[in-house]
Amino acid sequence: MTEEIKEHEENTTIEKLESVGQIIMGEMEKIGGILTGDPISQAEGELTEDAGSLRYETADAMEEEEEENKPTE
Numbered sequence: 001m002t003e004e005i006k007e008h009e010e011n012t013t014i015e016k017l018e019s020v021g022q023i024i025m026g027e028m029e030k031i032g033g034i035l036t037g038d039p040i041s042q043a044e045g046e047l048t049e050d051a052g053s054l055r056y057e058t059a060d061a062m063e064e065e066e067e068e069n070k071p072t073e
Helices: 002-036 039-068
Strands: none
Touching: 002 039
16 A cells, blocks of 8 residues: 555656746747747647646645545554
């Protein structure tokens, strides 16, 4: 049981890191679209950034829920 909790905690940490990476990539793509004058790349970057933000918020909420549901000893 303890291994399952540790594994799940690591997954939320990994999920947060991946979502931060996705936010950064989306921001870079958005800036690239602005610099090249390509509105499609700019919009795609914004979409990627928004998806990363949602993933981060979801992972954060999962982590908070786990902390609330931890059994007190």
